[in-house]
Amino acid sequence: MQRGWLSRTFKGDRAIWALVVLFMVYSLLAVYSASAGVAFIRHGGNTTYFLRSQFVMLLMSLGIIVVVHNLPYRIYSSLAGFILICAVVLLILTFFFGARINEATRFLKIPGTGFRIQTSDIAKVALVIYLARSLAKYRDELNNFMVVTKYFFVPVAVVCGLIMPENLSTAVLIFGTSMIIMFIGRIPFRYILGFIGMAAVGIAFFIFVLVYVVKDSRAPVWKARIEAFFTGKTDEADDYQANQAKIAISTGGLFGKAPGRSTQRNMLPQSNSDFIFAIIIEEYGLILGAIPLILAYMILLFRGITIVKKCETAFPAFLVMGLIIMIVSQAMLNMMVAVGLFPVTGQTLPMVSWGRTSVLVMSFSIGMILSVSRVVNARIRKEDLPEDEISDEGERIYEQAKA
Numbered sequence: 001m002q003r004g005w006l007s008r009t010f011k012g013d014r015a016i017w018a019l020v021v022l023f024m025v026y027s028l029l030a031v032y033s034a035s036a037g038v039a040f041i042r043h044g045g046n047t048t049y050f051l052r053s054q055f056v057m058l059l060m061s062l063g064i065i066v067v068v069h070n071l072p073y074r075i076y077s078s079l080a081g082f083i084l085i086c087a088v089v090l091l092i093l094t095f096f097f098g099a100r101i102n103e104a105t106r107f108l109k110i111p112g113t114g115f116r117i118q119t120s121d122i123a124k125v126a127l128v129i130y131l132a133r134s135l136a137k138y139r140d141e142l143n144n145f146m147v148v149t150k151y152f153f154v155p156v157a158v159v160c161g162l163i164m165p166e167n168l169s170t171a172v173l174i175f176g177t178s179m180i181i182m183f184i185g186r187i188p189f190r191y192i193l194g195f196i197g198m199a200a201v202g203i204a205f206f207i208f209v210l211v212y213v214v215k216d217s218r219a220p221v222w223k224a225r226i227e228a229f230f231t232g233k234t235d236e237a238d239d240y241q242a243n244q245a246k247i248a249i250s251t252g253g254l255f256g257k258a259p260g261r262s263t264q265r266n267m268l269p270q271s272n273s274d275f276i277f278a279i280i281i282e283e284y285g286l287i288l289g290a291i292p293l294i295l296a297y298m299i300l301l302f303r304g305i306t307i308v309k310k311c312e313t314a315f316p317a318f319l320v321m322g323l324i325i326m327i328v329s330q331a332m333l334n335m336m337v338a339v340g341l342f343p344v345t346g347q348t349l350p351m352v353s354w355g356r357t358s359v360l361v362m363s364f365s366i367g368m369i370l371s372v373s374r375v376v377n378a379r380i381r382k383e384d385l386p387e388d389e390i391s392d393e394g395e396r397i398y399e400q401a402k403a
Contacts, residue, residue, distance in 0.1 A: 011069060012369075012377065013369075016369065019300055022292075024058050024351070026280065026352050027353070030276050030283075031272050032054075034262065035050035035271065036048075036050075062363070064364055064367055065370065067367070068371060069367045070371070080129045080132070080134075081133075084129070087122050091120070091163065095162060106118050106166050118358065121361040123174070124159075125323070127156065127174060127178060128178075128181065129368075131178060131181050132319040134151045135181070135314065139314055142188065148187055153191075156174075157199070167346070169347060173330060177326050179192055180325055181321065181322045185318055242340055242344055246278075246340050248262065248264035248265075248281065249282065251264075251282060256282060259284070260283070261283060262279050262282045262283050263282075264279065265279050274334070274337070274344075274347065276349055276353045277334060277339075297328050300328060304323075308320050310376040312379075316375070334348060351363070351366075
């Protein structure tokens with residue numbers, strides 16, 4: 001009876017469900033340890049403030065995954081354009097009315113709730129859904145430069161252009177992810193290469209304007225981070241963070257200092273988010289901390305590729321591939337920053353770092369991946385799907401009608 005309930009509630013790829021549980025366990029342990037001191041100071045001696053907040057968010061994220069993975073994935077295809085438009089509107093609202101936190105305007109306050117959303121997190125998932133839909137819809141016209149420019153390059157440029165002034169690293173990450181998705185989707189490489197060149201020129205011009213025309217901008221921060229990474233200066237704030245992260249990793253060794261015994265958590269300003277990987281290594285070491293997490297994201301990538309191979313239609317395959325690339329590339333970037341292989345970027349570790357919008361958005365992404373897995377597995381086993389699901393042939397007719 002219990003097994004039947006579990007199988008009915010948690011469908012799709014079981015390995016991914018196991019990874020979700022693993023990420024949540026790491027998240028609760030690391031967030032509590034990394035933020036206990038900060039919580040004690042900022043929240044009147046309440047050392048469990050961030051733990052309770054993360055626990056609530058993870059419960060909500062689990063609910064989101066369960067609901068989303070039970071929905072037919074064709075819904076995301078039909079709503080792809082609308083979702084992207086909503087995301088762009090949120091980015092515009094953030095640009096003009098966003099809350100300025102840590103010298104950057106990245107969050108939009110929801111009136112009357114006190115809740116803030118980081119709109120760039122929503123935009124990157126919206127863009128992945130849109131690109132997957134467009135690759136499926138225009139797969140026979142990808143050699144047409146005008147079609148590729150209008151339906152692929154322009155939306156990517158708009159989203160990245162709205163994010164870039166306040167969050168360059170996220171804009172670059174989204175741009176890179178989009179290029180990989182389009183390359184996998186068989187958009188001619190010469191088009192992609194040309195667009196990368198145009199983007200490089202545009203970014204250079206943008207930074208020139210920020211440095212020499214606009215006084216109050218993020219350009220000095222970007223410059224300081226890059227210089228600190230390549231020159232090894234120790235007087236910059238971001239380089240200070242990187243050095244403290246390196247100390248945490250080096251003192252953690254193979255087996256760590258044991259849970260709750262981190263000393264660098266009090267030195268790292270973003271110990272529960274951007275640099276949580278360093279705290280995990282300090283407390284759990286290379287054997288129980290770093291290697292299991294790296295393997296977990298690699299397994300997630302492998303399971304995503306396995307799901308893609310089972311897909312018989314274009315949209316679900318591109319959707320899963322795009323979402324997997326987005327999640328894994330962000331995870332690898334976060335880890336590279338923590339170990340000093342990349343300049344400080346401010347990217348969280350998916351499903352592990354403390355957060356609100358990022359946790360919920362990643363949960364939505366995993367739910368969509370599991371939705372595709374649920375359907376393709378059921379079709380392989382020739383099981384009956386809910387009435388609102390459509391057959392392979394029906395999906396082809398649906399895509400042609402939408403085109």
